[in-house]
Amino acid sequence: MPLPPWISDLPALDLLVSVAETGSVGRAAQVHGITQPSASARLAKLERRLGVPLLVRSRRGSLLTPAGEAVVAWSHGVLDAAQTLADGVLTLRADRQARLRIAASLTVAEYLLPAWLLALRRPHPDLDIAAAVANSNGVVSAVRAGTADLGFVESPDLPPDLSSRVVGNDRLALVVAASYPLAAHAWRPLRATDLADQPLLLREPGSGTRDTFLKALAASLGFAPSLPHAISLGSTTTILSTVRAGGGVGVISARAAASAVAAGELVELQVEGLSLTRPLHALWLGRTPTALAAELLSIAAA
Incomplete structure (x- = not known):
């Protein structure tokens, strides 16, 4: 069963939890770095999307309705999981910026790749580079499986599911x-x-x-x-x-x-x-290569 559209409004749920913790929309707004009118508008929109009242506003602050208390209780696990997801994705991004995995067919690996990697290493002395050597079919398999960020092949037949660019001739x-x-x-x-x-x-x-x-x-x-x-x-x-x-x-x-x-x-x-x-091709998965792969592509094509 697909999730309802309002489930994607995690920032509003996070704001609601802050209201429960601080007792005030204004103080919750300060925690999230937004204005009180903006916070009130987000919470009102969340109420409309959920179809249940969440807050009762009084002179002493904002109190949760029974429905609001239930939503807050259920939101804790969702927000914790979302934070885990966010942290994990940021870690993956940082890893992609610090590591480059390459698969290259024999001719490229022996006669061209060493000079390319040396040129890439100069501006990135701490870069973690892993290079594997395989025939063209093996390179395609590594790129397709995601174990290589970039592959270099000599084969005349290129797989249609991978992006490619000519980087030289042989x-x-x-x-x-x-x-x-x-x-x-x-x-x-x-x-x-x-x-x-x-x-x-x-x-x-x-x-x-x-x-x-x-x-x-x-x-x-x-x-x-x-x-x-x-x-x-x-x-x-x-x-x-x-x-x-x-x-x-x-x-x-x-x-x-x-x-x-x-x-x-x-x-x-x-x-x-x-x-x-024959042309020598670089291959990668997806529409655009990673930043480091794109930099190596420029070096190879030059």
Whole structure:
């Protein structure tokens, strides 16, 4: 059964309790920091809304009617619960202002997030920051569950129930060991169809890197290939180690491969018609992020 509308007038009930405690509308008004006419108007409105007389006014002050005494007795528990609610909400607000919980997919966590957090820490040296690393699906789950105030993902598909903002871009690279057979022909771009027979080293299902690559490959071919020789690996580090051992074609962020490619350990392959650039998104629950999350968003986007 829904609550009646007048139950929301807690300030008027609180004022009525003060009248019972002080014996006067004027003294109760002083306790609440309002004028006596304003207090009288609030109490009169409360009487009209409840439909019962609450006070009898005399030269000696204001006396509660029997109905007023009953309402005051019942109001104590309600007001105590309301105060508990108010105190709890204020504590939550203070906690949100002093703590920031982040979930980030691997590429963002390893190559971008540290610098962002360092920039945020400078004006907030006492800020409590908790950062968790997960694949894009895990990040979405954390934000949706409220265990992360802000999430960063690489996935091309964004959940419609979360707010989002582009904070940067990333590019995937297809890399092989310098001794791998395809490396000798790296000067000649491959066709997308050439990848189907290769042992592709992909991140696990739920990874934004994997989803971006598979979506780009399907768009280039016009259909989703079966990729019978593809291998799923749980981290970029594992993919790099397997690539160095000659285990196949690694599909990772170009940021992760840059130093090894520059050193000549790995060779980046080129594929005609395969677009591997992807946006990086920040996600949050609700229409607007928390103040600290909004500040980190500005740093990331800059």
